Every structure is written in structure tokens, then in C-alpha cells.
Amino acid sequence: MERTPVDPALRAAVERRTLLRGGLSLGAATLLSGCDISDSDAVQSALHAISRWNDRVQALLFSDARLAREYRPDEVAEAFRYNAYYPKQDVVHLDAGSYRLGLSGLIGDKQPWTVDRLMALPRTLQRTRHVCVEGWSYVGQWSGVRLGDFLRLVGADTHAKYVGFQCADGYYEGIDMATALHPQTIMAMTTVGGVLPVEFGFPLKIRIPTKLGFKNPKWVTAMYVTNQQPRGFWSDRGYNWFSGI
Ligand SMILES: Nc1nc2c(c(=O)[nH]1)N[C@H]1C(S)=C(S)[C@@H](COP(=O)(O)O)O[C@H]1N2
Ligand SMILES: [Mo]
Numbered sequence: 181m182e183r184t185p186v187d188p189a190l191r192a193a194v195e196r197r198t199l200l201r202g203g204l205s206l207g208a209a210t211l212l213s214g215c216d217i218s219d220s221d222a223v224q225s226a227l228h229a230i231s232r233w234n235d236r237v238q239a240l241l242f243s244d245a246r247l248a249r250e251y252r253p254d255e256v257a258e259a260f261r262y263n264a265y266y267p268k269q270d271v272v273h274l275d276a277g278s279y280r281l282g283l284s285g286l287i288g289d290k291q292p293w294t295v296d297r298l299m300a301l302p303r304t305l306q307r308t309r310h311v312c313v314e315g316w317s318y319v320g321q322w323s324g325v326r327l328g329d330f331l332r333l334v335g336a337d338t339h340a341k342y343v344g345f346q347c348a349d350g351y352y353e354g355i356d357m358a359t360a361l362h363p364q365t366i367m368a369m370t371t372v373g374g375v376l377p378v379e380f381g382f383p384l385k386i387r388i389p390t391k392l393g394f395k396n397p398k399w400v401t402a403m404y405v406t407n408q409q410p411r412g413f414w415s416d417r418g419y420n421w422f423s424g425i
Contacts, residue, residue, distance in 0.1 A: 231420055238422040242358050248389035248425075251307040256372060257318040260310075262379050263393065264349065265413070271379045272348045272399050279383055285344075285404035288335025295383045299369060301325035301333075306364055308389035310396070311425050313414075322368035322376075322387045328361040336405045344410030345386060346402040353397045354410025355388065356422075364389050367400075392423040 262268050280292035305323040331338055338361060344354040359365060368387040369376060376382040381398030388396050394414040404410075415421040 235420055235422040238420075238424050239356055239358070242356075242390070242422075242424060244358065244362055246390075248308050248364055251309070251319045253307065253321075255319050256307055256321045260320050260371070260380060261312075261316060261318050263312055263314075264398070265351070266349075268379050273378055274348055274382060274399060274401075276383055279401075281384065281400065282346075282402035283334060283404070284402065285406045286337035286340045287331075287405050290334075295369075298325070298367070298384065301330065301367075303370065304366060306366065306387070306389065308364065308387075310389075310393050312393040313419060313423070321372050322366065322385075323370050324366040324368040324384075324387065326363060327365045327367055327386065328363070330367055331360060331405070340405045341407045342405070342410055344404045344406055345397045345400050346404075347397050348399040348401050351397055351399075351413045352410070353386075353395055353412045355391070355395065359388060359390065362388075362390060390424055392419075392425055394419065395423050 264271065276295045279295050281298065282292050283290045301324075303323040303325055305321065307319060307321045309317050309319050311317040327343070328338070331343070336343075338357060340357060342354050342356055343360040344352070346352055355365075365386070365388045368381070368385050369383060371377070371380065376385060381400070384400045385398040386396060386400055395412065409421070412419075412421055415423075
């Protein structure tokens with residue numbers, strides 16, 4: 181019989197959730213799927229089912245009222261930590277003059293936004309912890325317009341289910357509408373000392389302190405509102421789609 185290995189990222193994601201949150205163990209998953217651990221196609225589909233179930237439960241538990249912890253100015257890291265799916269020397273340099281934020285999907289006014297117009301919007305500041313799924317974190321500071329305020333401003337259908345993002349480096353992500361409307365979800369354009377440095381997403385990143393780092397897209401060039409769950413770069417590679425923290 182052909183045996184494909186269980187995707188290690190998916191297995192780790194499921195084990196982390198199920199063990200830490202007191203759910204099923206991988207052993208229980210094996211029992212449920214009625215197959216040997218080595219029958220990895222069956223294990224894999226059982227794990228996928230559990231992962232989707234985790235996403236649904238997390239989405240139900242998510243609340244606007246639950247805020248991520250905010251920190252004092254002296255707690256902000258001196259240097260933020262860079263991460264992307266490629267090394268820092270390959271980051272995209274976007275030109276402030278020709279940059280446009282494209283809007284599509286269930287949005288009334290789809291006119292693209294320039295950096296100047298985005299920068300003129302009222303910004304809220306946050307000092308929150310960025311947590312990467314790889315096991316490191318830092319307290320950063322960002323400010324930008326609340327995504328919820330922006331969505332209302334452009335006449336988005338805030339009863340739609342999801343908001344998706346496209347990035348200049350080919351990365352893509354999406355969040356549910358409750359997360360998009362959360363008061364700490366912002367369209368970050370500045371950090372300590374001014375505009376975002378190139379490697380941290382200039383000119384625009386979506387900062388979501390209630391989500392793992394990979395759900396915080398940098399170099400965002402397009403946004404859309406939809407009822408179909410947008411795919412995510414890392415959830416397509418086995419990580420949980422919801423990935424709340
Ligand atoms: N466009 C884009 N956004 C991205 C990524 C990426 O590769 N491309 N990586 C994600 C991951 S895994 C992390 S941990 C954070 C890192 O953000 P930072 O460099 O601002 O700390 O960016 C996220 N957003
Ligand atoms: Mo990450």
C-alpha cells in the first residue's frame with residue numbers, strides 16, 4: 181500500500197490545539213479514524229476533520245469584547261524580528277508614489293487607495309505582542325486606521341463572512357468578519373519612528389494582535405470582502421485557518 185507521510189505542520193498544529201486545550205490526543209484521532217497510525221491517508225483526513233472542527237469552535241468563542249493585552253512604551257522591543265517565507269534580502273520594495281490598495285468583492289466604493297489618502301485617515305496606536313507559530317514573540321508598536329472603520333468608510337458589506345488580503349510578495353491571507361471588525365485589528369502604516377520599514381511591510385500591513393503572526397499580512401496590495409473563506413498561505417500548508425491566540 182502507498183504511504184504518504186502525515187504533513188508535520190498539520191500534525192503539530194492539531195496536537196498543539198488538542199493537547200493544550202484538553203481535547204483529543206493524536207492517539208484518540210487514530211482510534212476515531214479506525215486505522216493504524218501508519219495508515220497515514222486516513223490519519224491525515226481525520227486530522228483535517230479535527231483541524232476544521234477546531235477552527236469552527238475557535239470562531240464561535242471569539243469575541244469583540246476580548247482584547248489582546250497592551251503594553252507600556254518601555255516594554256516595546258528595540259528591534260522587531262523579521263520573518264517571511266524567504267530571507268530579508270529578498271523583500272519587496274514598494275514605491276509610495278505608485279502604490280495602490282485595490283478593493284474588490286462586496287464593497288460599495290472600490291476606488292483604489294493611495295498611500296497619502298490612507299495616511300490621512302485617523303490612526304489608533306497599539307503596543308501588542310506579535311507571536312509567531314515557530315515559537316518566538318516580541319512586543320511591537322503599530323498604528324493605523326481600524327480595519328472596521330475603513331470597511332464602513334468604503335461601504336463594505338460588514339454582514340459578509342470574510343475579508344481577504346493579497347500581498348506584493350504573493351502571500352495571501354483571510355480573516356472572518358468578527359476579527360476584521362475587532363477594535364484592535366488595524367491597517368498598520370506606522371511604527372516606532374514613522375512609516376513601516378521596508379522589511380516590516382511598507383506601506384501597509386494588517387496588524388491583528390488576536391491572531392498568530394502568519395495571519396498578519398505585510399505589503400498588502402489588495403483587500404476583498406467575500407462570503408467564501410479566503411485561503412491562507414500557511415493554512416494551505418497545514419496550519420489552522422483560524423489561528424487565534
Ligand atoms: N506578505 C507577507 N506577510 C507575512 C509573511 C510573509 O511571508 N509575507 N510572513 C508572516 C509571518 S509567518 C510572520 S511571523 C510575520 C512576521 O512579521 P514581522 O516581520 O513584522 O515581525 O509576518 C507574516 N506576514
Ligand atoms: Mo510566523
